[in-house]
Amino acid sequence: xxxxxxxxxxxxxxxxxxxxxxxxxxxxxxxxxxxxxxxxxxxxxxxxxxxxxxxxxxxxxxxxxxxxxxxxxxxxxxxxxxxxxxxxxxxxxxxxxxxxxxxxxxxxxxxxxx
Numbered sequence: 001x002x003x004x005x006x007x008x009x010x011x012x013x014x015x016x017x018x019x020x021x022x023x024x025x026x027x028x029x030x031x032x033x034x035x036x037x038x039x040x041x042x043x044x045x046x047x048x049x050x051x052x053x054x055x056x057x058x059x060x061x062x063x064x065x066x067x068x069x070x071x072x073x074x075x076x077x078x079x080x081x082x083x084x085x086x087x088x089x090x091x092x093x094x095x096x097x098x099x100x101x102x103x104x105x106x107x108x109x110x111x112x113x114x
Contacts, residue, residue: 014101015043015101017098018098018100018101019042019096019100019101020042020044020100020101021040021043021088021092021100021102021103022040022041022043022105023040023041023062023088023102023104023105024038024039024041024105024107025037025038025039025062025066025084025105026106026107027066027106027107027109028109029070029075029108029110030110030111032070033070034067037059037063038058038059038062038063040055040058040059050095050096054095058091061087061088062084062087062104064087065080065083065084065087066084066106068083069083077106077108081105084102084104084106085102085104088102088104089102
């Protein structure tokens with residue numbers, strides 16, 4: 001089995017109390033469009049903490065951040081993911097009053113025919 005260091009234990013305690021939210025969205029940066037809207041996955045807390053309306057508002061937040069980035073000349077994926085993380089942290093903090101870990105995943109399909 002092996003030993004678990006203190007950092008891992010602390011991280012798991014944080015996840016157990018504050019949860020984690022994964023956001024997956026598919027974009028086409030070449031044509032500047034959202035291919036598939038954000039899918040929000042919550043872990044580490046009871047799903048009923050978020051109402052359907054809350055999840056829809058968070059999805060709109062993600063779309064708004066992406067649309068703002070499409071107006072830029074060059075899209076840097078790490079900057080886009082950081083912006084999504086920042087805006088969702090603010091929105092989630094208003095809903096559940098904790099500092100939830102956000103994992104944004106933006107998949108760019110610019111070179112894939114769909």
